[in-house]
Amino acid sequence: MQQQALSIVNDDLNLKREIQLLSSTGIRNGLSRERISTWLKQFAKGPEYSLALFILRHLIYRTTGQIESALAQALRKMALTIAQNETDRERLHWREILQGAANLKVYFGPPAHEHTRPGKSGELITRMLKQEFKINGAQISYPDSVTTLQEHERYLLVDDGVFTGDQLEGMLQQGLSALTRNPGKVGIVVAIAHEFAISRFQKSFPDIPIFFGEKMTAEDSFSSQASTWINENRWPHEISPVDVYQSIVSAKGNFKEKQPLGFGSLGLMVAYEHGVPDDSLQLLWDESETWKPLFDR
DSSP, X not given: OHXXXXXXXXXXXXXXXXXXXXXXXXXXXXXXXXXXXXXXXXSOTXXXXXXXXXXHHTOEEEOHHHHHHHHHHHHHHHHHHHOSSHHHHHHSOHHHHHTTTTSOEEEEEOSSOXXXXXXXXXXXXXXXXXXISOOTTOXXXXXXXXXXXXXXXXXXXXXXXXXXXXXXXXXXXXXXXXXXXXXTSXXXXXXXXXXHHHHHHHHHOTTXXXXXXXXXXXXXXXXXXXXXXXXXXXXXXXXXXXXXXHHHIIIIIOOSSOOTTOGGGOOBOEEETTBOOTTBOHHXXXXXXXXXXXXXX
């Protein structure tokens, strides 16, 4: 028993060192040690604390710079796809194509209605297009302002990520049907896309492709990672990580909405320097009288 307890302590210490290394090297720039410490204090010593450390260790955290890099990859793929001939694709930089050098007029917009202010992600991506990517003449247009696109016009919905695709699909179906009536002229460009959303849009909107810089799969989910931890003998407790997690949500979370594995139950462990999607684990982003999240929404 004493040997097992010592093993658990050593495992936790090793995880702590890995987490501290990730923070000190800038990989998790913007996620302070103070914030991490405050979040960790809510977990009891034992299985709960081990679980918290495992989540922190395998958290997919993307800084603003990483989002910019992934979005640039997605924009490049999109630009080379919409260029009308091989000559344009070979002689022009992707930024030039987006600026109209390939005889195209490209409109960009956040996944929001004209009278609804986009969230942090919409504002961030819009600023990136203008300032970081320096796409001169990039015209930001809300999707509900689109009617009919001419032969030389293209419209791109741009965001940091799409995971379940539920909100975006709802927008396309309910109030933005004009986008679906312009086959081959509309696309979705995101830094990160989950395979669930990609498959969903391929079925629902086969004429609206998704361009992404980074792809996530079911293997990135909490349940998949939990199975890996157990199978590789990295989980030092008899009770499973999933059961520990569910018990914490029930006993300590006391959240208004029951979304323990996040919206759509994808069970993601993903966050950005500028925020966190509600597709991630509820303990990472939701707040109650008895729980403080690791990230603000």
